[in-house]
Amino acid sequence: MQAWLYLSQVYWVSPDESGRIEQAWAWTSFSLPHDWLKGLMGIWPPLPKVLTGLALRYVNATCFLTPRALTALFGLLAYGGFLLLAHELFESRPVTLAAGLLAALYSHRVVLSVVPLVEIQYIAWLLWGQYFRLARIKRGRPGAIWPPRLVSPWP
Numbered sequence: 711m712q713a714w715l716y717l718s719q720v721y722w723v724s725p726d727e728s729g730r731i732e733q734a735w736a737w738t739s740f741s742l743p744h745d746w747l748k749g750l751m752g753i754w755p756p757l758p759k760v761l762t763g764l765a766l767r768y769v770n771a772t773c774f775l776t777p778r779a780l781t782a783l784f785g786l787l788a789y790g791g792f793l794l795l796a797h798e799l800f801e802s803r804p805v806t807l808a809a810g811l812l813a814a815l816y817s818h819r820v821v822l823s824v825v826p827l828v829e830i831q832y833i834a835w836l837l838w839g840q841y842f843r844l845a846r847i848k849r850g851r852p853g854a855i856w857p858p859r860l861v862s863p864w865p
Contacts, residue, residue, distance in 0.1 A: 785823025791837030
C-alpha cells in the first residue's frame with residue numbers, strides 16, 4: 711500500500727512527522743554514546759526518535775521514504791502480533807483466520823500502517839508483549855505477575 715500511494719503521488723506530510731524526523735536526524739549527528747544520551751533528553755518518548763534515527767543513519771538517509779518504510783514494517787509486525795495473539799487466545803485456526811481477516815480490514819491499523827506516525831510502533835510492541843506474556847502464562851511459567859499476589863507466602 712505504501713508503494714502504491716507513493717507512486718500515485720498520494721501522500722501527506724504533517725508537521726508532527728517532519729518535526730520528529732528532523733529531531734531523529736539531528737540525533738544521528740552525535741558521534742559519541744554520551745552525546746547520544748544528551749541528545750535524547752530533549753524529547754519524550756525517545757524510542758521512535760532512536761529507531762528513526764538509526765534507520766536514517768544506517769539504512770537509508772531519505773527523510774521522506776525511511777519513516778514510511780518503518781511505519782509499513784511496524785504495521786506488518788502489528789498484524790503478525792495480532793494473529794499470534796488471536797491464535798494463542800482461541801487455539802483455533804478458523805477463528806485465527808477470521809480474526810486475521812478482520813484485522814486486515816480494521817481501519818485504525820490500516821491507516822496507522824500508512825501514515826508515518828509513532829502510534830503503530832507502540833501498537834506493535836504492545837501486541838507482541840501481550841502474545842509473549844500470554845504464551846508464558848499458558849505454558850505454566852507465569853514469572854512475575856503484576857500486581858503481586860495478595861496471598862501471603864507463609865502458612
